[in-house]
Amino acid sequence: xxxxxxxxxxxxxxxxxxxxxxxxxxxxxxxxxxxxxxxxxxxxxxxxxxxxxxxxxxxxxxxxxxxxxxxxxxxxxxxxxxxxxxxxxxxxxxxxxxxxxxxxxxxxxxxxxxxxxxxxxxxxxxxxxxxxxxxxxxxxxxxxxxxxxxxxxxxxxxxxxxxxxxxxxxxxxxxxxxxxxxxxxxxxxxxxxxxxxxxxxxxxxxxxxxxxxxxxxxxxxxxxxxxxxxxxxxxxxxxxxxxxxxxxxxxxxxxxxxxxxxxxxxxxxxxxxxxxxxxxxxxxxxxxxxxxxxxxxxxxxxxxxxxxxxxxxxxxxxxxxxxxxxxxxxxxxxxxxxxxxxxxxxxxxxxxxxxxxxxxxxxxxxxxxxxxxxxxxxxxxxxxxxxxxxxxxxxx
Amino acid sequence: xxxxxxxxxxxxxxxxxxxxxxxxxxxxxxxxxxxxxxxxxxxxxxxxxxxxxxxxxxxxxxxxxxxxxxxxxxxxxxxxxxxxxxxxxxxxxxxxxxxxxxxxxxxxxxxxxxxxxxxxxxxxxxxxxxxxxxxxxxxxxxxxxxxxxxxxxxxxxxxxxxxxxxxxxxxxxxxxxxxxxxxxxxxxxxxxxxxxxxxxxxxxxxxxxxxxxxxxxxxxxxxxxxxxxxxxxxxxxxxxxxxxxxxxxxxxxxxxxxxxxxxxxxxxxxxxxxxxxxxxxxxxxxxxxxxxxxxxxxxxxxxxxxxxxxxxxxxxxxxxxxxxxxxxxxxxxxxxxxxxxxxxxxxxxxxxxxxxxxxxxxxxxxxxxxxxxxxxxxxxxxxxxxxxxxxxxxxx
Numbered sequence: 001x002x003x004x005x006x007x008x009x010x011x012x013x014x015x016x017x018x019x020x021x022x023x024x025x026x027x028x029x030x031x032x033x034x035x036x037x038x039x040x041x042x043x044x045x046x047x048x049x050x051x052x053x054x055x056x057x058x059x060x061x062x063x064x065x066x067x068x069x070x071x072x073x074x075x076x077x078x079x080x081x082x083x084x085x086x087x088x089x090x091x092x093x094x095x096x097x098x099x100x101x102x103x104x105x106x107x108x109x110x111x112x113x114x115x116x117x118x119x120x121x122x123x124x125x126x127x128x129x130x131x132x133x134x135x136x137x138x139x140x141x142x143x144x145x146x147x148x149x150x151x152x153x154x155x156x157x158x159x160x161x162x163x164x165x166x167x168x169x170x171x172x173x174x175x176x177x178x179x180x181x182x183x184x185x186x187x188x189x190x191x192x193x194x195x196x197x198x199x200x201x202x203x204x205x206x207x208x209x210x211x212x213x214x215x216x217x218x219x220x221x222x223x224x225x226x227x228x229x230x231x232x233x234x235x236x237x238x239x240x241x242x243x244x245x246x247x248x249x250x251x252x253x254x255x256x257x258x259x260x261x262x263x264x265x266x267x268x269x270x271x272x273x274x275x276x277x278x279x280x281x282x283x284x285x286x287x288x289x290x291x292x293x294x295x296x297x298x299x300x301x302x303x304x305x306x307x308x309x310x311x312x313x314x315x316x317x318x319x320x321x322x323x324x325x326x327x328x329x330x331x332x333x334x335x336x337x338x339x340x341x342x343x344x345x346x347x348x349x350x351x352x353x354x355x356x357x358x359x360x361x362x363x364x365x366x367x368x369x370x371x372x373x374x375x376x377x378x379x380x381x382x383x384x385x386x387x388x389x390x391x392x393x394x395x396x
Numbered sequence: 397x398x399x400x401x402x403x404x405x406x407x408x409x410x411x412x413x414x415x416x417x418x419x420x421x422x423x424x425x426x427x428x429x430x431x432x433x434x435x436x437x438x439x440x441x442x443x444x445x446x447x448x449x450x451x452x453x454x455x456x457x458x459x460x461x462x463x464x465x466x467x468x469x470x471x472x473x474x475x476x477x478x479x480x481x482x483x484x485x486x487x488x489x490x491x492x493x494x495x496x497x498x499x500x501x502x503x504x505x506x507x508x509x510x511x512x513x514x515x516x517x518x519x520x521x522x523x524x525x526x527x528x529x530x531x532x533x534x535x536x537x538x539x540x541x542x543x544x545x546x547x548x549x550x551x552x553x554x555x556x557x558x559x560x561x562x563x564x565x566x567x568x569x570x571x572x573x574x575x576x577x578x579x580x581x582x583x584x585x586x587x588x589x590x591x592x593x594x595x596x597x598x599x600x601x602x603x604x605x606x607x608x609x610x611x612x613x614x615x616x617x618x619x620x621x622x623x624x625x626x627x628x629x630x631x632x633x634x635x636x637x638x639x640x641x642x643x644x645x646x647x648x649x650x651x652x653x654x655x656x657x658x659x660x661x662x663x664x665x666x667x668x669x670x671x672x673x674x675x676x677x678x679x680x681x682x683x684x685x686x687x688x689x690x691x692x693x694x695x696x697x698x699x700x701x702x703x704x705x706x707x708x709x710x711x712x713x714x715x716x717x718x719x720x721x722x723x724x725x726x727x728x729x730x731x732x733x734x735x736x737x738x739x740x741x742x743x744x745x746x747x748x749x750x751x752x753x754x755x756x757x758x759x760x761x762x763x764x765x766x767x768x769x770x771x772x773x774x775x776x777x778x779x780x781x782x783x784x785x786x787x788x789x790x791x792x
Contacts, residue, residue, distance in 0.1 A: 077708065
């Protein structure tokens, strides 16, 4: 992996506080701005929502956030009044530990098992340790990344650097994936830091648009978590001219897409990352919904698992997405092979298509559904028996 | 199994015409009314819709239907213009074979592999054979049932008899399930016959309401088929008084529920039939959507597979169903054990709950989501590695 471009104005740490059962696994992370920074966030829309989400989303957008404290190993979800108190206490412990003022705030994220109260003594010790090991740069950034992981098989980080008139802007993001083990509810967490100067409203808009085309367009099995959180922190060091804002937004979108794709790429038991590109829909939202419906079909997923060019499953999933499609203009390409066009099956070399699926970790589905301008891309993982084994293990 | 109550006025047959690859497997069925009968239907809402569905749904409701001809082994779906011609030809062959008049019509259903043209010679031979073996009564009814099956592990039939003032009304239904093998798209087909006197409009309304609470509330993996068809044929022998109509409708609803439940009970690889009862929603439609969302969660399914009382997966699925719930009033019972109440985890004997899941083929989930009157029940199957193996086998 090439070196990460870690923006100025932040320190990071990740330590092991004994919350996870595995010895020495990092489970408390801090991402701390040297000064109060601009913060924006996107959160799960689940009505059953974890306490740290309720707490953090009430604080953003803002210009007075000092950072984020994150624990893995316990989601602090479905924990009622006590859970809310614990989330607030966790934030306040971290804010105090890093010398934050009363008018500053600390965001909080949790991921891991649902329905258990946070082990507050371990959380407190972890925050103290994490505070004393805060550092700048890539190694510290990666330590923080390790601290937010649960069942991830690999670290998920991305960075970008953009030359602007007033200097170079760096952007770095970390994410944890939506794998499950036993009773642990998956939680997608992601934090992006940048040294650009951003207003809270600019940060909010930019992040929401980027999320809509990245984290909101991935799935593993489509079970929406109680804890999903994505935040953007800006340390406000490098000025962005008005005419540069759209480039910065594009960079953030691409960074988020690359980060987000790593999540289904690391889906439990996954042997394929499936990219589903829908074009020709009436609107982008229609295209998104059609791509999502295909992505959530167990029959589509298992066909890809088996290297089976089973186009009937794909076009029929598009047909029940609840958005208009024109069957007579529907065209399906699988890894570039045309399997269905104008409502009719096309002759194709099934062995060659199967071989192309089997020989690559990535599968692409291109589906045209009409003559509209709406297009969207969704990423998902295939479905293997290993996923079922993982998630049906009795562990409560 | 107790004897079926097969209504008067119909003859049935099921024969082997060599459409399925398995030798001697029945694959052409006829259900024929002695006289033109009342017919109503409910069909898939998939925009990618098979030719026989397009053909049959244009003919109902009606008073001049002579019956249904069904083949298994080929879905006649995604077959374009030729598929439409084949469906019509198949219907006309059957209508002529049973001596139907020009002003009468024949419904047609197909189930099996997608994207291949119907083998019309075999279809024609099958119709001829089926016509010559038409008979009344249970054995013939069961032969017809066998002819519509694809990957079903067992026959799905139900019947009822209701004493009315003018005589006894019988009602008998057959269905085939939504299992998949290799490239075969699942198709739910069901036919219910009765000797009650029904107007087309009464039949249509009664069937739609029954379907909404039965076939529309089951799922295996939630992939909507291109061929789903449910029809009701009434031979108009026994008069139904106005005040008896609601009892007849209730009987039809219960028959349809019992028939529909057999489909997830026979889901591929399924080891549990999961009954999800949602109460306290604002409307029945909200309750339906919440129950459906829980049913479609792979995480809920795999938890039941593993005997894991993982209530966090269930309540979080309810939370993303897109319908209002009141977390502070949410209460979850699993097989009668209270696991979550008023937004807080409840102490419970995890071993006892697990044992109750493992020791029974049926699992019940009772979820209260607020104080409204809306309630609905959904039935689904659990998710096993066997399902994944079946559906990822390379078979094209």
